[in-house]
Structures are given as C-alpha cells and as structure tokens.
Amino acid sequence: MSDPSAAQNSVRSSVLRRSFRKTFPSAVRGEAVYVWDTEGKRYLDFSGSAAVNLIGHGVPEITAAMTEQAVQLEFVHTSHFTTPVAEGYARELLDFAGENFRGGAVYFTCGGSESVETALKLARQYQVEIGQTKRYQILSRSQSYHGSTLGALAVSGNKRRREIYLPMVREFAHIGIPYCYRCNYDCTDGCRNCGQEYAAELERAIESANGEAAGFIFEPVSGATLGAVVPPPGYLQKVAEVCRRHGVLLIADEVMTGMGRTGRNFAVEHWDIAPDIVIAAKGLSSGYAPLGAVIATKKIIDGLASGSFLHGFTYNAHPISLATGRAVLHRLQQQKLVQAADSGRERTAAAKLQRALSTLFDLETVGEVRGIGLLRGVEFVSDKHSKRPFAPELNFAGRVTTAALQRGLLVYPIQGCVDGVSGDHLLIAPPAVITEDQIDWAVDQLKNSIEEAPE
Ligand SMILES: Cc1ncc(COP(=O)(O)O)c(C=O)c1O
Numbered sequence: 001m002s003d004p005s006a007a008q009n010s011v012r013s014s015v016l017r018r019s020f021r022k023t024f025p026s027a028v029r030g031e032a033v034y035v036w037d038t039e040g041k042r043y044l045d046f047s048g049s050a051a052v053n054l055i056g057h058g059v060p061e062i063t064a065a066m067t068e069q070a071v072q073l074e075f076v077h078t079s080h081f082t083t084p085v086a087e088g089y090a091r092e093l094l095d096f097a098g099e100n101f102r103g104g105a106v107y108f109t110c111g112g113s114e115s116v117e118t119a120l121k122l123a124r125q126y127q128v129e130i131g132q133t134k135r136y137q138i139l140s141r142s143q144s145y146h147g148s149t150l151g152a153l154a155v156s157g158n159k160r161r162r163e164i165y166l167p168m169v170r171e172f173a174h175i176g177i178p179y180c181y182r183c184n185y186d187c188t189d190g191c192r193n194c195g196q197e198y199a200a201e202l203e204r205a206i207e208s209a210n211g212e213a214a215g216f217i218f219e220p221v222s223g224a225t226l227g228a229v230v231p232p233p234g235y236l237q238k239v240a241e242v243c244r245r246h247g248v249l250l251i252a253d254e255v256m257t258g259m260g261r262t263g264r265n266f267a268v269e270h271w272d273i274a275p276d277i278v279i280a281a282k283g284l285s286s287g288y289a290p291l292g293a294v295i296a297t298k299k300i301i302d303g304l305a306s307g308s309f310l311h312g313f314t315y316n317a318h319p320i321s322l323a324t325g326r327a328v329l330h331r332l333q334q335q336k337l338v339q340a341a342d343s344g345r346e347r348t349a350a351a352k353l354q355r356a357l358s359t360l361f362d363l364e365t366v367g368e369v370r371g372i373g374l375l376r377g378v379e380f381v382s383d384k385h386s387k388r389p390f391a392p393e394l395n396f397a398g399r400v401t402t403a404a405l406q407r408g409l410l411v412y413p414i415q416g417c418v419d420g421v422s423g424d425h426l427l428i429a430p431p432a433v434i435t436e437d438q439i440d441w442a443v444d445q446l447k448n449s450i451e452e453a454p455e
Contacts, residue, residue, distance in 0.1 A: 030057025047412035051429035069323030103298035112255035112281035113147030115292035123215035159420025195235030215249035223256035227377030227425035259283030262373035263342030289324035397424035403449035
C-alpha cells in the first residue's frame with residue numbers, strides 16, 4: 001500500500017531511486033566498518049552493504065591499485081585485446097577457487113546478475129557443443145535469488161521481485177529448498193533425512209525435463225530470500241551426485257557466499273562438492289568497483305570446441321575493475337580475512353559474531369538466528385511457539401532497520417522468507433575487519449531496535 005504522506009515528505013530526486021517514499025541519507029565517506037553521511041553522522045556497516053564488503057571501507061591500497069591501472073590504461077575492448085591484469089588476475093582467481101578449477105578459465109563481468117546470465121549461456125553452449133543439443137533448461141530452487149535481469153529472474157524464486165515480470169520470462173522447474181526452521185519434511189531426526197528428500201525433488205525434476213535439463217543453479221547458503229539458511233547434512237553432496245549422474249551441470253551461485261564470506265574461499269568447500277561453474281561478485285571487489293566472475297572448470301572450457309563463447313558485454317574484463325578485484329584478493333589473503341570469517345575457528349570475528357547474535361534469541365520476536373561465518377540471518381516471528389510470521393503490511397524487518405539506522409547501525413531487511421510474501425528477516429554480514437567491541441555495540445543497538453520496532 002502506498003503512503004501518500006510519506007511521498008509528500010520525500011524530496012523529489014533526479015535519481016530514479018529504489019523507493020520514492022523513503023528519504024535516504026547521503027553517504028560521503030567510508031573507513032573500516034564505518035560509513036559517514038553528509039550530516040557527519042556515522043553508521044556501523046553491520047551488513048557489509050548487502051553482503052558486499054569483506055575487507056572494510058576506505059582501504060588505501062585498493063584505491064592506489066585502481067588509480068595505477070586507470071593511469072596506465074583505463075579500457076580496451078575484449079574483442080581487440082587481453083590485458084596483463086586480466087591474465088594475471090584470472091590465474092590467481094583459479095588458484096583461489098582450488099584444485100577443481102585447475103586448467104579452467106574465468107569470464108569477468110560487472111556484477112552478479114551479469115555473471116548469472118553468463119553462466120546460464122555458458123551451460124547451454126557447452127551442452128550444444130558436446131552434442132547434447134536438446135539440453136537448454138536450467139533448473140533452480142524456489143525461494144532463491146539469482147539477480148534482477150530477466151534470465152536471472154527466471155531462475156530465481158523470489159516472489160516479490162518476480163511477480164509483475166513473470167509474463168516476460170521463460171521459466172523452468174523450481175524445486176523445493178531446504179529451510180529446516182520451516183521444513184516441508186520431517187526434521188525431528190536432526191535433519192538427517194530431509195536433505196535427501198529435497199535432493200530427490202531435483203532428480204524428479206530432471207527426469208520430468210525429458211533430457212532437456214542443461215544445468216542446476218543454487219546458492220550453497222541461501223542468501224537474500226531466505227536469510228543465511230545453511231543446508232542440512234548430505235543435501236548438497238546428494239544434489240551434486242544427482243547432477244553428475246544425469247549430465248546436468250552444477251552451477252554454484254556464490255555471489256553472496258564466495259570470496260571468504262562463510263569462512264572458506266567458496267562456500268561449496270564446506271560440503272566438499274565440485275561444481276562445474278562457480279559465480280562470484282559482491283565480495284570479489286568488496287564493492288570498490290563493479291565486478292563479477294564466472295569461474296568454469298577445464299571440462300567446460302575444453303567442451304567449447306568451436307573455440308569461441310557466443311556472448312559478450314562491452315565492459316566485460318574492465319581493466320580498472322580487474323585491478324580492483326586483484327588488489328582486494330591480495331588484501332584478503334594478506335590480512336587472512338577468510339580465516340577471520342570462519343566461525344568454526346576460535347577467537348575469530350565470525351565466532352564472536354555467532355556468539356553475540358545468538359543472544360538475540362532471548363527476544364520474544366526473534367524466531368531463529370542462523371547462518372555460517374560472516375553471513376547471518378535473524379528471522380522475526382509474532383509468536384515463537386507457532387512460528388507465526390508478522391503480517392507483511394507491518395513491515396517488521398523494515399521497522400527494525402529504520403530504528404537501527406537512527407541508532408547508526410546498517411542492517412539489510414528482507415520480507416518473504418515464509419511464502420514469498422510473509423516472513424521478515426535481517427541479513428547481517430559485516431566486513432571481516434570488525435572488532436569484538438564493535439560487534440558488542442552493534443548487537444546492543446540491534447536488540448534495542450528490535451524492541452522498539454513494534455511500536
Ligand atoms: C546469490 C546472488 N546471486 C546473484 C545476485 C545478483 O547480483 P547483482 O545484484 O550484483 O546483480 C545476488 C544479489 O544479491 C545474489 O545474492
């Protein structure tokens with residue numbers, strides 16, 4: 001429902017903003033975990049923008065690398081040239097992605113959605129070139145998020161963001177997604193079995209696709225739509241096995257979870273699975289420049305026997321973005337930030353965050369606190385026992401976020417985790433350089449904001 005009084009209050013902007021009904025502070029500076037606005041107000045970035053920033057704001061080494069590249073060479077088109085920064089960075093990224101990607105190759109884009117589009121087309125072209133011309137469908141999961149462009153939207157399950165565009169997209173099967181707090185199956189055995197049930201849904205969907213399934217795209221840890229939901233034991237291993245057996249490419253969308261966010265270089269390493277394609281963005285550049293990457297195994301690249309990839313963007317492999325990403329990679333390796341994001345290690349920022357956030361569960365309106373590493377979700381309920389969500393119109397997560405913003409704390413609110421419309425949660429994903437004191441302060445502010453929200 002629109003709120004005309006709010007519309008009158010907001011200043012009309014020449015920027016087509018995300019919302020015309022909301023007034024936004026104007027940001028001017030960032031340093032470590034903090035961002036400042038034009039009024040001089042300081043905000044602690046407890047969500048790393050939107051799970052973007054891992055290395056902290058305002059790192060001079062990154063801006064120096066950007067400047068150096070810009071001074072040397074700002075841009076060339078990939079139909080004319082490759083560049084030293086592209087070649088060097090791609091090699092380093094393949095190493096970072098691990099043994100599974102030895103001999104593979106990286107396609108660079110300007111962000112997550114572009115990378116998802118690229119991965120879908122790469123999967124199709126690979127299948128065609130190995131003689132599997134019938135295969136074109138990309139299977140995915142309900143309640144997932146893979147981006148805003150129409151191809152990415154087609155494989156996403158985020159109801160709110162898709163609904164009005166549905167007549168414009170070509171859809172394939174969406175299977176159920178493990179969400180053990182509200183499981184469709186029986187989780188009384190500690191989730192031993194539900195993962196197998198969800199994986200069986202994939203197998204049935206592949207069989208129903210009648211030999212036309214080209215790939216299956218998934219977020220190893222469900223990011224925006226469900227809010228840091230970690231899969232049950234055995235699920236991803238079974239999914240990988242099903243895909244392999246049916247000749248369906250396994251595409252891990254690690255836009256949110258990759259580049260150290262969960263305490264591994266890529267989240268799939270937690271479950272020891274080997275995707276054919278991994279997609280990265282967000283943490284890849286920590287937000288310092290628009291950047292995404294599609295990392296493909298040797299099998300995929302060898303499969304492109306025609307010798308070209310029928311795809312391209314003017315700005316793919318942009319030298320300044322690549323110099324930025326490369327400097328970010330060096331920074332996170334030098335500062336051991338993947339280790340800092342590992343909640344399984346003692347005395348890390350992630351372990352501290354997990355402990356501190358678990359205290360939110362004492363609040364009446366907090367139904368679950370979940371996640372892994374530095375990717376955490378807080379789900380709100382109006383009744384803890386029945387797990388009944390708040391009415392969507394109340395916009396509970398939005399209210400918490402507004403209260404937190406007033407207190408100088410940035411969190412990322414999302415609605416729809418229950419059924420695509422109802423269900424409120426927050427995503428918490430701070431930079432890995434956050435200190436224990438900063439975590440304590442942030443969680444205190446968040447507690448107060450949650451308590452203030454219903455009023
Ligand atoms: C898992 C996942 N894939 C894709 C995207 C789209 O990325 P972008 O917003 O950079 O286009 C997102 C963004 O939140 C995401 O979380």
